[in-house]
Amino acid sequence: MTTTVGQYLSTRLGQIGLKHHFAVAGDFNLILLDELLTEGSTKQIYSCNELNCGYSAEGYGRANGAAAMIVTFSVGALSAMNAIGSAYAENVPVILVSGAPNTNDHGSGHLLHHTLGNTNYGYQAEMMRHITCATEVIFSAENAPHQIDHAIRTALRARKPAYIEIPCNLANAPCPAPGPVSSLLSEPAADPASLEAALEETGRFLYARDKVVLLVGSRMRASGILDLLPALADRMGCAVTVMAAAKGFFPEDHPAYRGVYWGEVSSPGAQELVEGADGVLCLGPIFNDYATVGWRATLRPEDTLLADLQSVTVNGRVFEGFSIAQYVEALAARAPRRAGSAEIPRQPLPAIPQAPRDARLTNDEMARQINALVDSNTTLTAETGDSWFNAVRMNLPGGAKVESEMQWGSIGWSVPAALGGALAAPDRRHVLMVGDGSFQLTAQEVAQMVRYELPVIIFLVNNHGYVIEIKIHDGPYNYIKNWDYAGLIAAFNAQDGHGLGLRATTAGELASAIEQARANTNGPTLIECDLDRSDCTETLVKWGTKVAAANGRPPKVS
Numbered sequence: 001m002t003t004t005v006g007q008y009l010s011t012r013l014g015q016i017g018l019k020h021h022f023a024v025a026g027d028f029n030l031i032l033l034d035e036l037l038t039e040g041s042t043k044q045i046y047s048c049n050e051l052n053c054g055y056s057a058e059g060y061g062r063a064n065g066a067a068a069m070i071v072t073f074s075v076g077a078l079s080a081m082n083a084i085g086s087a088y089a090e091n092v093p094v095i096l097v098s099g100a101p102n103t104n105d106h107g108s109g110h111l112l113h114h115t116l117g118n119t120n121y122g123y124q125a126e127m128m129r130h131i132t133c134a135t136e137v138i139f140s141a142e143n144a145p146h147q148i149d150h151a152i153r154t155a156l157r158a159r160k161p162a163y164i165e166i167p168c169n170l171a172n173a174p175c176p177a178p179g180p181v182s183s184l185l186s187e188p189a190a191d192p193a194s195l196e197a198a199l200e201e202t203g204r205f206l207y208a209r210d211k212v213v214l215l216v217g218s219r220m221r222a223s224g225i226l227d228l229l230p231a232l233a234d235r236m237g238c239a240v241t242v243m244a245a246a247k248g249f250f251p252e253d254h255p256a257y258r259g260v261y262w263g264e265v266s267s268p269g270a271q272e273l274v275e276g277a278d279g280v281l282c283l284g285p286i287f288n289d290y291a292t293v294g295w296r297a298t299l300r301p302e303d304t305l306l307a308d309l310q311s312v313t314v315n316g317r318v319f320e321g322f323s324i325a326q327y328v329e330a331l332a333a334r335a336p337r338r339a340g341s342a343e344i345p346r347q348p349l350p351a352i353p354q355a356p357r358d359a360r361l362t363n364d365e366m367a368r369q370i371n372a373l374v375d376s377n378t379t380l381t382a383e384t385g386d387s388w389f390n391a392v393r394m395n396l397p398g399g400a401k402v403e404s405e406m407q408w409g410s411i412g413w414s415v416p417a418a419l420g421g422a423l424a425a426p427d428r429r430h431v432l433m434v435g436d437g438s439f440q441l442t443a444q445e446v447a448q449m450v451r452y453e454l455p456v457i458i459f460l461v462n463n464h465g466y467v468i469e470i471k472i473h474d475g476p477y478n479y480i481k482n483w484d485y486a487g488l489i490a491a492f493n494a495q496d497g498h499g500l501g502l503r504a505t506t507a508g509e510l511a512s513a514i515e516q517a518r519a520n521t522n523g524p525t526l527i528e529c530d531l532d533r534s535d536c537t538e539t540l541v542k543w544g545t546k547v548a549a550a551n552g553r554p555p556k557v558s
């Protein structure tokens with residue numbers, strides 16, 4: 001049985017659960033794109049550029065579990081690198097496939113277009129090795145199946161992106177047909193002794209404490225077991241908090257939920273609860289400078305159990321040889337009850353009073369109305385910027401999801417990512433909050449939302465500049481050219497009803513725009529929310545000054 005290299009790849013992408021792959025054409029990948037179309041397991045979705053292609057794949061991978069993208073050599077793949085960096089930092093398995101020079105050109109002394117102008121074509125793979133968990137450069141069709149399977153299997157297990165390079169003259173070359181996909185999907189069994197030892201040490205940690213709090217972190221996105229966390233909370237009876245980058249990872253209507261822990265900008269009561277606990281069971285946390293408010297919110301190591309994707313650190317010991325899914329599943333069946341922390345009642349988020357309809361639109365009123373739009377079937381994508389703080393302060397109904405990129409934090413990510421999420425989960429409502437500064441980096445992908453008739457509701461937060469940067473450190477570089485954001489939709493030829501551009505300067509205009517957005521199911525609705533530049537969340541101001549102080553630390557004098 002034979003197939004071709006490109007159709008082998010296509011079959012595998014369908015077998016691991018993809019229904020789409022993202023692509024930008026280039027002469028090094030055209031035959032490969034044909035092979036994917038011929039085999040047909042996944043629908044080919046086109047992006048305006050390779051950066052957006054990568055962000056769309058990353059957003060798709062968050063909702064679907066994995067994603068794939070096809071670009072051309074060098075000029076395409078190097079643009080995609082920022083998005084692959086995001087996938088790496090955010091633990092999303094994106095399979096980046098790049099077309100490449102004809103195998104006959106290697107060692108020929110030929111100078112090729114799209115390259116650096118020398119005869120070394122290996123630089124791209126070398127660059128990819130730093131931002132992927134597997135890099136496979138295919139030089140022979142016979143070996144292609146092994147290399148493709150290795151890259152995909154490693155990406156799925158490590159929850160990281162992988163890179164495959166396919167020369168343009170091998171894409172339709174015959175190769176052996178694929179074997180069972182189970183060899184790519186199977187998870188390594190836990191090492192029983194290590195898992196048991198970790199659970200016993202966890203028991204010693206928990207039995208020695210009364211007021212234990214669960215803290216859920218953003219690496220749990222890659223765990224595949226978010227739906228198991230309520231069972232663990234029910235077993236232990238303890239309070240549960242989430243980190244800002246994990247907003248929505250635990251159902252907020254669960255009785256154990258006590259809000260977002262984010263140091264001094266936490267939800268009401270959450271900082272006192274976590275920092276006052278005698279034990280914090282951290283699941284997949286990322287304690288970076290933003291999460292610790294400039295290294296100020298730090299937990300006592302001796303009272304912290306750190307469960308990460310492939311290891312548990314507790315009582316000064318480290319245990320490996322199992323996944324966090326295997327660990328949490330076992331813990332949910334045997335953890336002792338530790339209900340002390342749950343006796344502290346949850347403090348509600350401060351309610352935002354409804355503004356009069358004719359009142360100038362404010363950030364608070366915008367956040368209030370967006371929150372009212374979020375239901376149990378909504379995915380809210382929040383871009384880097386004050387949109388983070390608006391998302392974190394929302395009350396989410398159970399089932400609502402939030403997607404943010406608080407580790408990589410590359411502005412512009414959210415527009416293509418929301419497109420990817422909408423393609424992966426068409427049965428959910430997709431709402432996007434993105435600032436004017438971020439939007440200007442990837443705005444053209446709204447045209448693809450029009451093209452693919454994706455009803456994403458986009459709140460374009462026009463506060464007239466890089467306000468998060470202004471709050472951290474102001475300067476002329478934080479001010480941008482204002483666009484007619486609502487007018488862009490017309491520029492994207494949405495006249496056939498597959499797109500709506502609206503502008504809101506008052507509370508009433510926003511309410512009316514949201515009603516129109518709810519009714520517009522044929523394509524995106526972009527609502528330009530016009531705000532005063534000084535109008536941002538209080539938490540942003542508080543957080544920004546502390547992060548600025550951390551950035552401003554003088555060099556250590558040796």
Ligand SMILES: C/C(NCc1cnc(C)nc1N)=C(/S)[C@H](O)COP(=O)(O)OP(=O)(O)O
Pocket residue numbers: 383384385386387409410411434435436437438439463465466467468469470
């Ligand atoms: C410029 C930058 N960060 C620096 C930056 C620059 N370039 C990339 C790709 N990523 C980055 N995070 C940031 S957060 C802006 O404040 C974003 O502005 P905007 O989208 O308008 O949001 P806010 O006004 O709420 O801050």
